[in-house]
Amino acid sequence: MASIEYRFSDNISGPFYVDSNCIACDTCVGIAPQCFRLTSDYDHAIVVGQPVSERDFNLCREALACCPVNAIGDDGSQ
Ligand code: SF4
Structure with a gap:
């Protein structure tokens, strides 16, 4: 599961993000x-x-589910 703590700073702001x-x-x-x-x-x-x-x-949810290392997060804000 992706962690907001390790979110890359170059993601655009919003619910979905990629982490390290x-x-x-x-x-x-x-x-x-x-x-x-x-x-x-x-x-x-x-x-x-x-x-x-x-x-x-x-x-985006499909991408999150298909990421092989669970690097995509959704903070649930939308
Ligand atoms: S699907 Fe691949 S490129 Fe996309 S976040 Fe996951 S590891 Fe990175």
Whole structure:
């Protein structure tokens, strides 16, 4: 389970975030490219856009469920 304590500071603010467990596998980007992106040095993924539609929320939840190292968190604020 992702931890807000280890949230990368370059995530855009909002409920979804990526933490330091990320291994840059690109899975989340493939599922929800409107919300996740790898950093320019391919070190890790970050949230670049928080979901606004129900479809995007569902894709972010799918990305969270599919992350192989549980590096995606949802703080439940939305
Ligand atoms: S699916 Fe998880 S490990 Fe893979 S890039 Fe996304 S946050 Fe990182």
